[in-house]
Amino acid sequence: MQNQRKIRVLIAKPGLDSHDRGAKIIARALRDAGMEVIYTGLKQTPEQIVETALQEDVDVIGLSILSGAHKTLFPMIMELLKQKGLTDVLVVAGGIIPEEDVPEMKKLGIKEIFGPGTRTDKIVQFVFENVPKRT
Amino acid sequence: MPKIQEIARGVLAGDRRSIARAITTIENNSPKAQELIASIFPHTGNAHIIGLTGPPGSGKSTLIDKIIREYRRKGKTVGVIAVDPTSPFTGGAFLGDRIRMQELSTDQGVFIRSMATRNYLGGIAKATKNAAKVLDAAGKDVVIVETVGAGQSEVEIIKVAQTIVVLFAPGLGDEIQAIKAGIMEIADIFVVNKADRANADKAVMDIQAMLQLNNKEKKWKPPVLKTAALTGEGVPQLIERIEEHRLFLEKKFERKRSREKAEAELVEAIKEKVASSIIEELKREGKLEEFLQKILEKKMDPASIAEKLLNRKFGKQV
Numbered sequence A: 001m002q003n004q005r006k007i008r009v010l011i012a013k014p015g016l017d018s019h020d021r022g023a024k025i026i027a028r029a030l031r032d033a034g035m036e037v038i039y040t041g042l043k044q045t046p047e048q049i050v051e052t053a054l055q056e057d058v059d060v061i062g063l064s065i066l067s068g069a070h071k072t073l074f075p076m077i078m079e080l081l082k083q084k085g086l087t088d089v090l091v092v093a094g095g096i097i098p099e100e101d102v103p104e105m106k107k108l109g110i111k112e113i114f115g116p117g118t119r120t121d122k123i124v125q126f127v128f129e130n131v132p133k134r135t
Numbered sequence B: 001m002p003k004i005q006e007i008a009r010g011v012l013a014g015d016r017r018s019i020a021r022a023i024t025t026i027e028n029n030s031p032k033a034q035e036l037i038a039s040i041f042p043h044t045g046n047a048h049i050i051g052l053t054g055p056p057g058s059g060k061s062t063l064i065d066k067i068i069r070e071y072r073r074k075g076k077t078v079g080v081i082a083v084d085p086t087s088p089f090t091g092g093a094f095l096g097d098r099i100r101m102q103e104l105s106t107d108q109g110v111f112i113r114s115m116a117t118r119n120y121l122g123g124i125a126k127a128t129k130n131a132a133k134v135l136d137a138a139g140k141d142v143v144i145v146e147t148v149g150a151g152q153s154e155v156e157i158i159k160v161a162q163t164i165v166v167l168f169a170p171g172l173g174d175e176i177q178a179i180k181a182g183i184m185e186i187a188d189i190f191v192v193n194k195a196d197r198a199n200a201d202k203a204v205m206d207i208q209a210m211l212q213l214n215n216k217e218k219k220w221k222p223p224v225l226k227t228a229a230l231t232g233e234g235v236p237q238l239i240e241r242i243e244e245h246r247l248f249l250e251k252k253f254e255r256k257r258s259r260e261k262a263e264a265e266l267v268e269a270i271k272e273k274v275a276s277s278i279i280e281e282l283k284r285e286g287k288l289e290e291f292l293q294k295i296l297e298k299k300m301d302p303a304s305i306a307e308k309l310l311n312r313k314f315g316k317q318v
Helices: A019-030 A045-058 A070-083 A101-108 A119-129 B003-012 B016-027 B033-043 B060-073 B096-104 B128-137 B177-179 B200-212 B235-251 B254-285 B288-296 B302-314
Strands: A008-012 A038-039 A060-065 A088-094 A112-114 B048-053 B079-083 B091-096 B110-116 B142-146 B161-170 B189-192 B222-225
Touching: A008 A019, A008 A045, A019 A038, A019 A060, A019 B091, A038 B110, A045 A060, A045 A070, A045 B016, A045 B096, A045 B110, A060 A070, A070 A088, A070 A101, A088 A119, A088 B110, A101 A112, A101 B235, A112 A119, A119 B091, B003 B016, B003 B033, B016 B033, B016 B110, B016 B128, B033 B128, B048 B060, B060 B079, B060 B096, B060 B142, B060 B235, B079 B091, B079 B096, B079 B128, B091 B110, B096 B110, B110 B128, B110 B302, B128 B142, B161 B235, B189 B200, B189 B235, B200 B222, B222 B235, B254 B288, B254 B302, B288 B302
Parallel strands: A008 A038, A008 A060, A038 B091, A060 A088, A088 A112, B048 B142, B048 B161, B079 B110, B079 B142, B161 B189, B189 B222
Antiparallel strands: none
16 A cells, blocks of 8 residues: 655744744745644743644654744753654754854754745755655 | 554553554555554544534634633543645645644643645545544543534545534624535534624524424434633533533434444445555556556546456456
8 A cells, every 4th residue: 555654844933932924934835845734833832842743743843933042942842852752853943043052952953953044945955855764 | 663563552551652653654554554453443432532623714723622621621531633634736734723722732631633634535634534543542532523624515524523513603604504515414513603703693593593494303403502712601511512412322323323434434445445456456467557548538437447447356247
């Protein structure tokens, strides 16, 4: 029988910021690239994001943050993912993340940070190329 | 990825990761899906499966959020499958139902899964029925299936759910809409949501007037309720009615309905098996193109070809 695998992506907005224009544009771009995109809505806790990723069995998590709290929230999210055994999920992030914080974020296991002005087709391509293969 | 039997065991133990993986396996129609379904099937049949359908924007997801909370207050565990449409052009989907239920995502007694139709028609996905079985086997007391925003003929949900709630919002149409066939006929319970808006009572009256025209004496008379999903008003009453319907099914014709459902499931399974075995065979022999060409050139119609292929496979039919 034919295997009809689809890439499932969670777009999540951690913390207290209410700006999700970017998150919605990314969600739309990934949708148009043939992926199934789940959006959490605003003001999510790390627990909510990780539980949602688990229930939805996503291949990719895209974190969008503009509040400046990434240095607090991202480590919590990455730690929870590890605790729940979701280690084979590709995590990327976008929003306002200063250049000097990027190495630290990548060390946490976040594969790529997409700053303002990134072309959506570049993000789509990155996801296609880096999504973990499942057997 | 763990072995399929491990996933099945995890599902039966209520392990959330296993439930998620099991649903993915079924959705992707992967080779192991059938083995998985076979091993959980004996453990299904305990959950009450509720279908919630209605037009886009009528408040289905928001109402489900409140329904879950009410069941949780009563100590019940709840599974949700929320279906949204797949783009017929790109194959992608934006699954936005769970935004309205997101506060409940960390409640260990609740499991919410978004599902794209993957171009299956009828308001649900092909995998919806078996995904509901996974949640059932995992021990959820109640499983709620939210269809895509449904208009008139998206009635596949009757093959999945035991109790169907059809949701409307005021101002969506006059009594002519209420006379039409399809979605209006499958409701066990009608709900007019956004009851705080003007015209809610008019919508209730239109539906009631339509129900009075039913000349067949039905044992279950669908009630018409009003809710305001944002505030939760009317939700306890809705749950009471759903429970009443569940008890009614147990007493009255659960057997008949279950039998009908079993028959429909068997027919579907046979269709799929027979169709895929014939198509696979044609592909192996390299004859698929030849037959498709015949259809395209209008030399033979699809039904005649199907008959010919069936005869070839099973011998001449009587």
